[in-house]
Amino acid sequence: MRTLILALALLNLPIASSSFADQSGPVFVDQGAAWDMSSRSDFYTRDQGSRLIPWAWLKALKQADGAPFLADGLTRYGYLPALDASTELPVGFYASGPTGAKVVGMTCSACHTRQIKVADRQYRIDGGPALVDFQAFLSDLDKAMARATSDDAAFKAFAASVLQTPKPDSDKVAALRSDVDAWYVRYHAIVDRSLPNPGWGLGRLDAVGMIFNRVTGLGLGPEPTFLIPENIHRADAPVRYPFLWNAPKQDKTQWPGFADNGSDILGLARNVGEVMGVFGNFQPTRDGLFIDFLNNNSVNFDGLQKLEDLAKKIGPPKWPWSVDAKLAAKGKTVFERPAADGGCQECHGQKAGKERFPFQKTWATPIQNVGTDTREYDILGWTAKSGVLKGAYIPFATKPLKETDLAFNILSTSVIGTIGEHVLSFSKGASPSALGASVQSEAAPGAPQPVDATQLPAVLQDLPGAFRFPEAAATPETRLRLDMGAGSSNTDAATPAPPKGAYESRVLYGIWAAAPYLHNGSVASLAELLKPASQRQQRFAIGSDYDVDNIGIAANQTQAGNVRETTGCDDLNSGNSRCGHEFGTSLPDADKKALLEYLKTL
Known part of the structure; x- marks a missing residue:
């Protein structure tokens, strides 16, 4: 091996950074000295709060031909095998929780790990846009559970696998059926109403649409399902997964550039919304005048901070083949x-x-229209019923939600409320029960305070900028219905609104x-x-x-x-x-x- 490295050096050719640079595994492309195997392993498996399906259920499900759903470790959808060959879940999936009650979730690397093939060699690029078919995975999981619950015989076989006994107790089977039905009515609702035909295909998804659907459709309705089905729309504006290296350094993010970026608190806002989109639990409750955003909220704040720190370590991949220098x-x-x-x-x-708080320097991210596809702006204009969040607002950060409001504004209130409640619950002297008087219903005494981020605690002052609604996304009907005018959303008065079809320009x-x-x-x-x-x-x-x-x-x-x-x-x-x-x-x-x-x- 040392002889090979010396030969490459003498030829002035790049050397792949990999302890797996042989024919038995992928070549891990050089992404800087800070990106090592320990960081990679953590990035592939870190729990961020996604809660997709109980682990025992997923292991018990079958494909249409009767093979286990996990037979190939989900590689048929483009997901990559785990570093540990004995692991049944691929890169980007994890099972967390106590033994016997583990739940499968997804983490950043499921969508942001690229593998390419050149001359029969595989090259791994961490943080690269994944070539996976997420829609096919979601759809097939829905069909697999439909088969398992199609009749008593099918469910008994499923229950025997889940409960790990050939003849499970009838009461336990009934309890399991109740749990499965409660999960499936919600999962099927979002899959059935969201997924478009034709599908997104390899390497794409409508991320914004799916996040809107998850937050407004699955978490804000009445018990026991918490569903508001009419809030779930067809997610038909697919975009390519972005690359992660240098992403924390941008001063704007999201393809239409609607999110301020470049600080830890803004990174948290970006990532909390992402967790909600990959089936994190989110079921806020109202107690009189106050909203508790952390009720049954599975966002793993420690995990998200660690993942953001890992993203900062991922360097741009170095071209692993020869270059004509002249x-x-x-x-x-x-x-x-x-x-x-x-x-x-x-x-x-x-x-x-x-410059972001505290003294964090960023790279400029121009947002401009260069004549590309405009469909994502239609998604940004979706409206939805605000359900349990009707009238909710975060003083100095958001305005009260109307009964029907922009899905964008509902997401903004949900994310800022979740983060604010978490951060202030750990502040000295703060009530751990939410934001105390800081998260209120419109019915609270006195008029709602105007949006003025300077009145927020210093650590939270960047947060309102995490959601700046692109006014170009509003249809005339939406504008009239919602009485949208200057400052109606978290807009920056000093920055002209970008036109419809304007997207970010990355370094x-x-x-x-x-x-x-x-x-x-x-x-x-x-x-x-x-x-x-x-x-x-x-x-x-x-x-x-x-x-x-x-x-x-x-x-x-x-x-x-x-x-x-x-x-x-x-x-x-x-x-x-x-x-x-x-x-x-x-x-x-x-x-x-x-x-x-x-x-x-x-």
Whole structure:
């Protein structure tokens, strides 16, 4: 091994950082000295508060052909085998809780671990956008439980497996059936009402839509189900999973850039919403004038802080193959040209952003419309019944929720309330029972205070900026219905509202590992992105086979069957439009080739 490393060094070729760099496992691409095997293992398994399904139930479920649901460790959906070969769950899944009562959840790495294949070798990129079919997993899990509960005989077989006895006690079977039915009525509601046809496909999901549906549809209704089914909408604006390296440094995040970012408290807001979207428990209660956001709330604050710390350690992946240094140097000059001349630096270079509390420096994240698909803005305009949160507000942070309000505002109140209650319950002299008088109903004596974050405790003052509703997402009907005007949501009066279809521009370190491209994953490679939209592929196979020349998804995929169908500029709101971002499309071929070579080095 030492001889091989010496030979690579003499040839000036990159060396993959991996203790598994042999034919028996993936090559772990170099992502910096801070990213070691211990951090990787923690990232793959850390409990963040997701509570999907009891572990014993998942192990007892069957596929349609009778094989165990977990027979292949969920690799059929693109999830990656765990580092420990004896573990039944893949990367990004965990079972937490006491023995006999463990619950399966998902953590960041399920959606943010990429593996690609070049010349029969597998390369692992931690923090990269996963090539997984989350929709197929959710749908198949729904069908598996439907089969298990379809009749008495099927349920008895399921119960025998769960209870680990061939002839379980009838009372225990009845109790289990009650628990399963209570879980399934909620799970089936969100799957049946949310999942679109055609589906999201590999490497995409409608994350914002699913978070809205989970929070407003499953947690705010009356007991015993807590459901408000009409709040659950078709989640048909799929986006590509973003890459995580450098994500904590951005001053804005989420594809439409509606969330301030760059501090620990803002990172917590980003991650609490994510936990709610992957089936974290959230069932707030009202006690007179006060809302308890932490009632049956499974958010694991310690786990989320650790995951954020781990995300800060993940470095951009270094290109693990050879680079033409002379050509890359020419490409650097192309990259640094003005955008009007085909350059990238203006939008994607590293520049100083807003400073966040306490004295945390960020990178600027431009939010602009470059003519790409607009569908996500329709999702942001959804409205929903606020249920138990009707009238709730966080003084100095949010406004009282109307009976029907923007799902965006309901999520904002839910996340800020959850964090505020948690943080202040540990503050000196604070009541542990919520935010005390800080989280109230509109029915509380006196008029609600205006949104003024400077009146919040210093550690919480950034929080209202975690949800700045893009006014361009409001339809005329929504605007009229909700009486939306300046400052109606957590907008920054000093910052003009971005137009519909404006999305974030990330710094491009490690961009070679993030294919397919554009926010909706509609362009297979960087070479394809340098073509005018009219010349880009209408359909392409998608999978882990990687093209080192075009930098992205290879045209030929070993595993057939996954195809991305896209639309052109005549259907910009399809959710699948390949239109827009025509920067660099007029460059001479020689400049394009040089630019691509340089992008490998970032």
